[in-house]
Amino acid sequence: MHEVGHTLGLRHNFKASSWKTLAEIDNPALAVGEATVASVMDYTPTNIAPKGQKQGLYYTGTLGPYDYWAIEYGYKPIMGNEPEELKKIASRCGEPGLDYLTDEDTRGSVDSDPLSNRFDLGKDPLEFARRETKTSAELWSQVVDRAVTPGEGYQHARQAFGMLFGKYWQTLAYVSRFPGGIYVHRDHKGDPNGRTPFVPVEAARQRDAMKLLTESAFNVPALPPPAVLNSLASSRWSHWGTRDVARLDYPVHSQIANAQNNILTQLLASNTLTRLADTELKVAPDADLYTLAEHLRMLVDGVFTEVREAHKPGEYTNRKPYIGSLRRNLQRNALRRLAGTINGGSGFVPEDVRTLVRMHLVDLDKQLTALLAAQDVKLDDYTRAHLQDSQERIKKALTAQLVLQSID
Numbered sequence: 001m002h003e004v005g006h007t008l009g010l011r012h013n014f015k016a017s018s019w020k021t022l023a024e025i026d027n028p029a030l031a032v033g034e035a036t037v038a039s040v041m042d043y044t045p046t047n048i049a050p051k052g053q054k055q056g057l058y059y060t061g062t063l064g065p066y067d068y069w070a071i072e073y074g075y076k077p078i079m080g081n082e083p084e085e086l087k088k089i090a091s092r093c094g095e096p097g098l099d100y101l102t103d104e105d106t107r108g109s110v111d112s113d114p115l116s117n118r119f120d121l122g123k124d125p126l127e128f129a130r131r132e133t134k135t136s137a138e139l140w141s142q143v144v145d146r147a148v149t150p151g152e153g154y155q156h157a158r159q160a161f162g163m164l165f166g167k168y169w170q171t172l173a174y175v176s177r178f179p180g181g182i183y184v185h186r187d188h189k190g191d192p193n194g195r196t197p198f199v200p201v202e203a204a205r206q207r208d209a210m211k212l213l214t215e216s217a218f219n220v221p222a223l224p225p226p227a228v229l230n231s232l233a234s235s236r237w238s239h240w241g242t243r244d245v246a247r248l249d250y251p252v253h254s255q256i257a258n259a260q261n262n263i264l265t266q267l268l269a270s271n272t273l274t275r276l277a278d279t280e281l282k283v284a285p286d287a288d289l290y291t292l293a294e295h296l297r298m299l300v301d302g303v304f305t306e307v308r309e310a311h312k313p314g315e316y317t318n319r320k321p322y323i324g325s326l327r328r329n330l331q332r333n334a335l336r337r338l339a340g341t342i343n344g345g346s347g348f349v350p351e352d353v354r355t356l357v358r359m360h361l362v363d364l365d366k367q368l369t370a371l372l373a374a375q376d377v378k379l380d381d382y383t384r385a386h387l388q389d390s391q392e393r394i395k396k397a398l399t400a401q402l403v404l405q406s407i408d
């Protein structure tokens with residue numbers, strides 16, 4: 001249906017999967033002939049019910065309301081006043097199920113509408129991400145039992161793990177588009193139920209997104225046990241169109257660091273930060289607002305929790321460190337990016353970002369000093385070295401020469 005849609009002139013509609021809620025899509029009573037998404041021109045993932053819940057349709061079974069509407073506009077034989085009739089059809093834009101955003105509305109941080117994604121599902125991408133990350137993290141410990149049959153090679157375990165791991169981070173990437181997000185509508189002036197072209201994402205939803213990222217992206221859930229991690233064998237298949245892996249065993253740290261970096265890139269992108277700053281003038285003065293200041297505070301709090309919260313007294317060892325290796329990597333990456341914003345960095349960021357980040361780095365410096373000096377915390381080598389190094393980096397960032405351009 002999707003490819004036939006293209007031959008009839010339809011383009012992708014990546015907002016179409018935000019038509020129904022997951023509960024509506026998961027409804028086991030739904031008939032095969034009913035649509036679960038508003039258009040076959042979206043890319044939709046397989047709908048897999050969470051454990052313990054009855055399975056609904058795996059895929060949409062038919063064309064959606066958007067498809068009928070677009071084909072009606074393009075192909076309906078019209079007698080009489082054609083422009084008038086076409087306008088009437090087009091004016092239904094604001095109806096549920098007729099939202100449309102395409103490829104050039106769905107480019108990571110460049111485009112603002114977090115409901116336009118490839119392979120997301122349901123009205124609420126946050127709910128979808130909660131469901132998918134939970135399922136992925138439950139299943140990724142079972143890949144050897146469930147994906148490798150006796151007598152077969154272990155590469156099937158790695159493939160299955162790769163799919164689950166990919167799903168986990170892909171759905172969190174959708175979540176990372178909510179802070180600084182703006183819904184985009186193509187309604188015309190005067191349409192029934194017409195909306196303005198831009199509507200900033202609700203403040204509460206932006207906060208929820210940051211909470212979810214703190215829980216699931218900045219803090220990674222339990223990884224598979226060693227027996228499984230040591231069974232993620234790469235395929236030795238090498239041929240046209242396949243890439244040799246750089247390492248045969250599974251590079252767990254770098255895989256997670258890459259995924260977290262993508263999230264940080266989105267949260268600190270020039271477009272995200274400038275939209276957050278601009279939105280402060282685009283909502284009513286008394287309306288709830290997720291400010292640029294709140295965004296940066298939530299990010300710094302979520303990444304540097306161990307440094308910012310009350311110390312946890314105790315004796316720590318290199319095997320059971322105060323700050324684990326995945327969190328140390330995350331903190332280093334975040335610090336590098338934050339330091340970049342106060343020293344010009346790459347891309348335009350509002351001046352307020354520079355001053356806010358500077359403030360947070362000054363606070364972090366004090367908190368690092370306090371943790372390093374805490375009498376009731378015996379730090380392990382990893383954490384002590386990490387904290388000292390972080391402090392050194394902060395000092396360098398704060399004292400780096402800032403070039404102020406003169407205005408002729």
Ligand SMILES: [Zn+2]
Binds near residue numbers: 002006012
């Ligand atoms: Zn296509």
